Amino acid sequence: MSKVQVMKAYFGWGNNSDGKQAIDVKAEVQKICDNMGNDGAKILVARETFGMPADPAPGTRKTLFIQYFMNDRASRIVTRLGCDGQTLFIANPSTSNIQVVSAIYGTPNESYDITQEFANYLCLNPHVNSIRIDGKEFKDLFTYGSDINSGTTKSLFLELIEVESGKRAYFCGNDGSTITWKF
Numbered sequence: 033m034s035k036v037q038v039m040k041a042y043f044g045w046g047n048n049s050d051g052k053q054a055i056d057v058k059a060e061v062q063k064i065c066d067n068m069g070n071d072g073a074k075i076l077v078a079r080e081t082f083g084m085p086a087d088p089a090p091g092t093r094k095t096l097f098i099q100y101f102m103n104d105r106a107s108r109i110v111t112r113l114g115c116d117g118q119t120l121f122i123a124n125p126s127t128s129n130i131q132v133v134s135a136i137y138g139t140p141n142e143s144y145d146i147t148q149e150f151a152n153y154l155c156l157n158p159h160v161n162s163i164r165i166d167g168k169e170f171k172d173l174f175t176y177g178s179d180i181n182s183g184t185t186k187s188l189f190l191e192l193i194e195v196e197s198g199k200r201a202y203f204c205g206n207d208g209s210t211i212t213w214k215f
Contacts, residue, residue, distance in 0.1 A: 166207035
């Protein structure tokens with residue numbers, strides 16, 4: 033049995049439960065996860081990834097929605113969402129010990145959901161256990177260089193799961209600080 037179990041995966045516009053145009057790609061995503069290398073699974077959000085000869089929703093922006101769990105822990109469900117052309121990363125539970133559930137950066141009034149960017153960063157840097165918040169490098173990595181509410185202190189909120197134990201933990205820090213995650 034794979035260490036990553038895909039529960040749902042839809043490619044298109046919306047999902048099958050709301051009647052919009054979407055195709056169930058659970059089997060294709062599971063196959064990618066079953067064949068992942070040490071650096072995890074990289075899934076390009078594109079119809080070609082799933083062997084589709086035609087566009088399932090012409091004229092609309094497509095998304096890929098995935099729900100999965102790791103190491104037989106169905107109580108620890110992770111969701112990934114990506115748009116056309118984006119690459120989603122799923123960490124290999126054999127080599128990566130942290131799974132990102134959510135990462136939000138901003139103020140109470142405006143924020144960026146940087147979950148996917150943070151997950152990608154940890155997938156490519158599996159031994160990292162801290163992050164310095166703010167500065168050009170942080171913004172380049174996670175907000176594509178933009179700064180909402182420039183001059184206002186922002187916070188980073190993280191929800192992480194330690195893969196081996198299944199423990200879920202929450203971390204928070206403000207601009208200029210460093211968050212270190214320990215379980």
